[in-house]
Amino acid sequence: xxxxxxxxxxxxxxxxxxxxxxxxxxxxxxxxxxxxxxxxxxxxxxxxxxxxxxxxxxxxxxxxxxxxxxxxxxxxxxxxxxxxxxxxxxxxxxxxxxxxxxxxxxxxxxxxxxxxxxxxxxxxxxxxxxxxxxxxxxxxxxxxxxxxxxxxxxxxxxxxxxxxxxxxxxxxxxxxxxxxxxxxxxxxxxxxxxxxxxxxxxxxxxxxxxxxxxxxxxxxxxxxxxxxxxxxxxxxxxxxxxxxxxxxxxxxxxxxxxxxxxxxxxxxxxxxxxxxxxxxxxxxxxxxxxxxxxxxxxxxxxxxxxxxxxxxxxxxxxxxxxxxxxxxxxxxxxxxxxxxxxxxxxxxxxxxxxxxxxxxxxxxxxxxxxxxxxxxxxxxxxxxxxxxxxxxxxxxxxxxxxxxxxxxxxxxxxxxxxxxxxxxxxxxxx
Amino acid sequence: xxxxxxxxxxxxxxxxxxxxxxxxxxxxxxxxxxxxxxxxxxxxxxxxxxxxxxxxxxxxxxxxxxxxxxxxxxxxxxxxxxxxxxxxxxxxxxxxxxxxxxxxxxxxxxxxxxxxxxxxxxxxxxxxxxxxxxxxxxxxxxxxxxxxxxxxxxxxxxxxxxxxxxxxxxxxxxxxxxxxxxxxxxxxxxxxxxxxxxxxxxxxxxxxxxxxxxxxxxxxxxxxxxxxxxxxxxxxxxxxxxxxxxxxxxxxxxxxxxxxxxxxxxxxxxxxxxxxxxxxxxxxxxxxxxxxxxxxxxxxxxxxxxxxx
Numbered sequence: 001x002x003x004x005x006x007x008x009x010x011x012x013x014x015x016x017x018x019x020x021x022x023x024x025x026x027x028x029x030x031x032x033x034x035x036x037x038x039x040x041x042x043x044x045x046x047x048x049x050x051x052x053x054x055x056x057x058x059x060x061x062x063x064x065x066x067x068x069x070x071x072x073x074x075x076x077x078x079x080x081x082x083x084x085x086x087x088x089x090x091x092x093x094x095x096x097x098x099x100x101x102x103x104x105x106x107x108x109x110x111x112x113x114x115x116x117x118x119x120x121x122x123x124x125x126x127x128x129x130x131x132x133x134x135x136x137x138x139x140x141x142x143x144x145x146x147x148x149x150x151x152x153x154x155x156x157x158x159x160x161x162x163x164x165x166x167x168x169x170x171x172x173x174x175x176x177x178x179x180x181x182x183x184x185x186x187x188x189x190x191x192x193x194x195x196x197x198x199x200x201x202x203x204x205x206x207x208x209x210x211x212x213x214x215x216x217x218x219x220x221x222x223x224x225x226x227x228x229x230x231x232x233x234x235x236x237x238x239x240x241x242x243x244x245x246x247x248x249x250x251x252x253x254x255x256x257x258x259x260x261x262x263x264x265x266x267x268x269x270x271x272x273x274x275x276x277x278x279x280x281x282x283x284x285x286x287x288x289x290x291x292x293x294x295x296x297x298x299x300x301x302x303x304x305x306x307x308x309x310x311x312x313x314x315x316x317x318x319x320x321x322x323x324x325x326x327x328x329x330x331x332x333x334x335x336x337x338x339x340x341x342x343x344x345x346x347x348x349x350x351x352x353x354x355x356x357x358x359x360x361x362x363x364x365x366x367x368x369x370x371x372x373x374x375x376x377x378x379x380x381x382x383x384x385x386x387x388x389x390x391x392x393x394x395x396x397x398x399x400x401x402x403x404x405x406x407x408x409x410x411x412x413x414x415x416x417x418x419x420x421x422x423x424x425x426x427x428x429x430x
Numbered sequence: 431x432x433x434x435x436x437x438x439x440x441x442x443x444x445x446x447x448x449x450x451x452x453x454x455x456x457x458x459x460x461x462x463x464x465x466x467x468x469x470x471x472x473x474x475x476x477x478x479x480x481x482x483x484x485x486x487x488x489x490x491x492x493x494x495x496x497x498x499x500x501x502x503x504x505x506x507x508x509x510x511x512x513x514x515x516x517x518x519x520x521x522x523x524x525x526x527x528x529x530x531x532x533x534x535x536x537x538x539x540x541x542x543x544x545x546x547x548x549x550x551x552x553x554x555x556x557x558x559x560x561x562x563x564x565x566x567x568x569x570x571x572x573x574x575x576x577x578x579x580x581x582x583x584x585x586x587x588x589x590x591x592x593x594x595x596x597x598x599x600x601x602x603x604x605x606x607x608x609x610x611x612x613x614x615x616x617x618x619x620x621x622x623x624x625x626x627x628x629x630x631x632x633x634x635x636x637x638x639x640x641x642x643x644x645x646x647x648x649x650x651x652x653x654x655x656x657x658x659x660x661x662x663x664x665x666x667x668x669x670x671x672x673x674x675x676x677x678x679x680x681x682x683x684x685x686x687x688x689x690x691x692x693x694x695x696x697x698x699x700x701x702x703x704x705x706x707x708x709x710x711x712x713x714x715x716x717x718x719x720x721x722x723x724x725x726x727x728x729x730x731x732x733x734x735x736x737x738x739x
Contacts, residue, residue, distance in 0.1 A: 003531055010527055014519070210514030214575070217481045217508040218531040220500075413483070415512065426445055 003219045004227050011231025025239050029246045051095035056085045058102040065134045086114055178351050181375035184300050185346045189339050189371055192307055195236045196315035199228055203319030212412045221409040229312045299377050306393040307370030310400050317404035320411030321419040342371030354379035364389050366396035434459040434583060434614045440489035442475055449475040451638040457616055462609055464629035465618035471635045473618040474511060477587055481508050504533040507581035511588045513572050515560045522556035525575055532579040546574040566597050573601055586617035622728040634734055641734050653725045656698045659683040661691035661719030670714055689718045
């Protein structure tokens with residue numbers, strides 16, 4: 001135990017004192033915040049751009065309906081002939097020309113849009129909506145309906161989503177859950193890959209330095225492997241903690257000093273995904289607070305440990321099996337594959353149906369469960385599912401660590417032997 | 431005899447390959463024991479088993495008359511053939527780390543490191559990184575780390591490879607001094623001269639089998655062929671030669687001499703003694719040179735290995 005402590009200590013400081021580690025720890029949040037600011041700035045830039053669209057209305061009905069909007073300015077070209085109107089729009093390099101023929105009734109193909117580039121989806125939707133509304137009114141009036149009364153009678157319904165324990169939810173909350181789950185799952189994958197690689201490189205380093213045999217004459221190989229995995233995980237947690245603190249500080253500094261409201265940026269992107277009623281910022285904050293943040297953090301921690309141990313012991317075994325980092329290629333694919341699978345299942349299946357069969361199964365399989373389950377947790381997962389998934393992960397961990405240690409034990413003392421899968425299998429029996 | 435380490439009937443197989451086949455060795459306390467064998471004979475595997483890095487498939491090992499226990503690593507110092515240090519760690523720091531892994535307290539380790547660093551005149555390396563040192567310098571550091579915890583049993587696997595003659599001399603001196611202080615030393619090598627110089631006992635391993643072991647002097651006595659090299663001055667060399675040829679088996683010899691000698695190697699049969707030969711020679715010629723041919727470890731090695739080939 002004393003030796004394990006010494007090894008953990010050495011491994012931890014070897015990682016933390018590394019220049020790349022220090023640089024990445026302090027630079028990454030800066031880069032991330034910088035990216036947010038850039039995205040925020042660009043989307044503001046984008047939305048401040050104004051398009052000028054001409055319209056040629058043969059019916060004369062819509063002239064008043066085309067009101068200038070924030071991003072679109074309408075110009076009436078109805079007084080010219082259609083040919084002239086088109087030429088003028090092209091000459092002036094306007095965004096495009098809407099042509100509404102005499103007997104337009106809204107059916108497809110009758111109303112046309114001329115332009116050099118195809119217009120943005122939002123722009124087309126806005127124009128279609130304007131014309132459709134006008135036509136609907138027209139038809140209702142033609143059928144003798146009093147449109148104003150109809151307008152007044154229109155009921156506004158917003159369903160309050162609520163679970164059985166009485167917790168309120170809004171539609172927005174679903175997106176927030178998706179984001180939190182997605183970020184947690186993705187972060188976990190990144191951590192596993194980055195820190196698993198660190199473990200692997202450290203094993204290879206000891207092998208190529210030829211210090212390994214000196215060390216294993218003092219400690220058991222399993223002790224060394226576990227010390228390495230644990231010490232590196234502590235370095236990972238250190239980095240994560242620094243990022244959280246640094247990120248919070250930087251985000252608040254950035255949003256105050258640059259005057260960019262991070263929430264409005266996020267909301268703006270949401271609207272692009274799907275149009276729905278604008279919730280106010282307080283509701284959004286409420287939704288975030290309503291998330292099981294504490295349990296999300298707790299399970300992030302548990303699954304991080306479980307997943308990280310599983311993968312980094314595999315990484316350690318790979319490191320022991322090879323002589324240099326270039327030889328690791330053939331073993332990397334089977335390691336990355338389940339991680340990628342977890343991410344894809346998470347992003348496609350969990351978001352679609354968090355409690356569906358596919359999501360449930362993949363949140364049980366130990367190689368993918370850390371990622372998939374983390375994405376499911378914000379949507380609420382039954383305790384027995386969590387327990388089962390964690391139990392499976394734990395059991396698998398024991399098995400994998402045991403196997404990895406066997407390969408590791410043999411591999412660290414093998415020099416110049418090109419390891420194949422067949423060779424590794426043989427080592428298990430030594 | 432008081433043995434520090436006894437290995438009994440050790441077997442080790444790697445898949446279908448047998449690395450050690452029923453190897454038994456006794457290492458007397460306070461001796462320098464040479465483990466000889468060509469590359470790939472199984473020496474390193476044997477040393478790794480003593481260090482509990484690999485476990486034997488069969489057989490038992492006793493240290494101090496007790497079965498080898500995991501904690502015994504504290505009593506063993508091992509300098510492997512494949513040796514190195516962390517490149518980016520400072521010399522002092524990693525020496526401390528490795529010493530503490532052997533069970534020394536931080537203060538003890540520091541004190542003893544200072545002693546050894548001063549002794550080998552490497553004090554100013556403490557804050558250097560290994561990558562700034564030459565290979566020979568790094569090996570000095572490794573040597574210090576091996577002996578630092580004052581183990582009863584010191585194991586050196588090819589200790590002199592990579593050392594320049596000056597440093598090899600220093601290490602040789604230190605090894606002998608450690609022996610004086612009571613340590614038992616086991617070292618493996620395929621360089622026979624170093625065995626000749628240092629070892630009291632030896633064992634020869636070839637193709638996973640132990641072919642030979644025992645006290646070096648006894649083995650040599652066993653392998654000597656009753657042959658003497660002589661340098662003679664006689665007035666009539668031709669008649670002397672004819673006379674000798676009649677009585678003994680002669681061969682040519684080459685040794686350095688300041689005289690214009692007739693150089694011969696003379697093999698005696700079992701009945702004849704060296705004295706008889708000498709008497710005979712003195713009566714016929716002036717004897718400038720008379721030496722018994724003692725087989726070198728190298729000769730024994732080659733002879734044994736070819737016998738078993």
